[in-house]
Amino acid sequence: MGVILFILFAVVIIYLLTRSNQAKPPAAIFSHWYHLIENLQLSSQEFYQSLGQALTTRNIPGIKLDRVDHHEGGVLSAKREYLRVNRKEHTFDVCAAPFGNGFFISWWLGETTSDFWNFIIKIPLVGPALLRTFRPETYYRLDTALMFQESTHAAVLEVLDSITQTKGVRALTELERKPIMNDLFKR
Numbered sequence: 001m002g003v004i005l006f007i008l009f010a011v012v013i014i015y016l017l018t019r020s021n022q023a024k025p026p027a028a029i030f031s032h033w034y035h036l037i038e039n040l041q042l043s044s045q046e047f048y049q050s051l052g053q054a055l056t057t058r059n060i061p062g063i064k065l066d067r068v069d070h071h072e073g074g075v076l077s078a079k080r081e082y083l084r085v086n087r088k089e090h091t092f093d094v095c096a097a098p099f100g101n102g103f104f105i106s107w108w109l110g111e112t113t114s115d116f117w118n119f120i121i122k123i124p125l126v127g128p129a130l131l132r133t134f135r136p137e138t139y140y141r142l143d144t145a146l147m148f149q150e151s152t153h154a155a156v157l158e159v160l161d162s163i164t165q166t167k168g169v170r171a172l173t174e175l176e177r178k179p180i181m182n183d184l185f186k187r
Contacts, residue, residue, distance in 0.1 A: 026091045026110020031149060033179040034106035037160075040169050042103045047096035047159065048083045054155035055085060060148065063087045070095075085152055089113065090145050092152050107156060109149050109179075153179055 052065050064086045069079040070093070085092040094107045113121075117135065121127045157177055164171050 026093075026108070026112050029108055029110040030145065031109045031179045031181045032107070033153065033156075034104060035160075035172060035176055036099060036102050036104040037164065037169055038102045040103040040164070040167060041098065042096070042163060042167075044081065044096045044098075047103075047105070047163070048081075048094070050159045050162070051083060051094065051096075051155060054158050055152065058151050058155060060087065060151050063148075068093070086112075087148050088144075090148050092148070094152075094156065105156060105160060107152070109145075109152075111145075149179070 048067070055063065055065065066084045066086070068082050068084045070082055071077045072080055080095060080097065083094040083096075085094065089111050091110050091112050092107055093110075094105070096103070096105045117131065120130050123130070157172070161171060163169075
């Protein structure tokens, strides 16, 4: 019994020490985009700084920029820094990093829910009804989520276009520029 308690205690301590700036991923992912640019060497920090400036100039209402870490694997694995762009309940996590002889950029758009709504939705029978009543899906919510995606994706492409032009690397095709959409209308 003592050994089990010691192991549990050690796991909790390791988890708390490795959390620091650990990000909680969004509860639901709506869309995703990624691209590998061959023969491009770039600093992740440089990309994040340029993207932050491009987002700021767009005057998107209510956005907050932050740097967060996501584990590459399990609790003890290395962490990867992402630029997180929040607006209300929507979260963009943007990753930019060297990969082989190239550089990749990816982003994930998702929805986060507060602990309160996570609790409410779990109440049998009435939880989903309360969620639909007090936090309904409306055209406005969906439209602003799509505009948030469009604005942020445009900023990513703007920075990427500037970098590829400056470094003399092939620009992205129209097909390579399109995000991958999940079913936005399902919770």
